[in-house]
Amino acid sequence: MPKVSSVVVPYAAYLRVYEPLAAFPEPERTHWARYARRPERPTYQDELRRSLADLLPTPPIPVPVHESGDAFVLEADGVVCVCPWRTRLRGWQALQELPEELPGPVLEAVLPEVVRRQATQDHERWLARNPDARPWIRTATWQVPVNWFVLVSDEERRYEKGTAEVPPMLRYRTPMVQARRRVARALRTLKDAMEEGPLIDGLVDIGRWLEEFHPRSLVELDYGGLVHTVPAGDLEGDHSAADVAEGIEALRRGDGAAAGAAYARLVERWRAVRDRRSAN
Numbered sequence: 001m002p003k004v005s006s007v008v009v010p011y012a013a014y015l016r017v018y019e020p021l022a023a024f025p026e027p028e029r030t031h032w033a034r035y036a037r038r039p040e041r042p043t044y045q046d047e048l049r050r051s052l053a054d055l056l057p058t059p060p061i062p063v064p065v066h067e068s069g070d071a072f073v074l075e076a077d078g079v080v081c082v083c084p085w086r087t088r089l090r091g092w093q094a095l096q097e098l099p100e101e102l103p104g105p106v107l108e109a110v111l112p113e114v115v116r117r118q119a120t121q122d123h124e125r126w127l128a129r130n131p132d133a134r135p136w137i138r139t140a141t142w143q144v145p146v147n148w149f150v151l152v153s154d155e156e157r158r159y160e161k162g163t164a165e166v167p168p169m170l171r172y173r174t175p176m177v178q179a180r181r182r183v184a185r186a187l188r189t190l191k192d193a194m195e196e197g198p199l200i201d202g203l204v205d206i207g208r209w210l211e212e213f214h215p216r217s218l219v220e221l222d223y224g225g226l227v228h229t230v231p232a233g234d235l236e237g238d239h240s241a242a243d244v245a246e247g248i249e250a251l252r253r254g255d256g257a258a259a260g261a262a263y264a265r266l267v268e269r270w271r272a273v274r275d276r277r278s279a280n
Contacts, residue, residue: 018081023214063091092123142277147202151179154242176217
């Protein structure tokens with residue numbers, strides 16, 4: 001498949017859900033079954049390159065005109081699971097968040113108001129026809145949200161150092177039933193230990209999202225392009241999921257000091273990444 005650019009596009013992490021083929025209605029199930037048999041498939045970097053290329057025309061194209069027919073595919077215990085890109089839907093959702101991410105003049109320079117307004121109207125019309133639509137992928141730039149680490153355990157961590165040609169990789173992958181169980185347990189602990197706030201609200205949101213998928217799905221937390229922002233030694237020693245699990249367990253025991261220490265390790269680890277974001 002042709003590449004839009006050879007430039008590596010970094011700085012985003014991903015939370016993905018892979019559903020078994022049985023979860024998809026026909027004719028979509030047949031489409032994904034055929035797609036999964038392809039010898040070569042595009043990567044997340046290919047998706048990002050395409051999106052950047054759409055911003056080059058005048059006026060820019062903030063959201064693809066047509067929905068992507070691509071997906072990530074994996075096989076687990078003999079079951080083929082698929083994570084559709086749904087780039088158009090995710091583009092609309094990202095567009096809603098841009099005013100919180102960029103100053104007004106910068107936003108206007110990147111995507112003029114008339115372009116954003118048209119995209120919003122297109123989204124509203126599309127939602128009227130697809131009220132139950134949800135993405136299989138969530139994206140976070142310059143960070144991995146703390147509540148994502150709740151879904152996984154350190155034992156599910158996989159790290160590869162990479163080579164001169166291949167970047168390093170850090171990801172977690174867990175069964176859907178485990179992810180849902182961990183969210184429920186963490187919510188019980190957090191609600192008993194603290195007031196309502198962003199952490200609890202974020203977990204509630206993640207829990208509701210996970211309920212939309214087949215119970216035999218797999219959940220994947222992928223550092224994606226964030227591996228380019230962390231020195232190799234620090235990345236190899238990154239056990240953020242373990243720190244989050246330790247902090248929640250300490251709260252359950254009523255040990256505020258241990259919970260604070262675990263949180264402090266997490267904050268210190270991600271401070272350098274946040275500093276780089278500010279520098280840009």
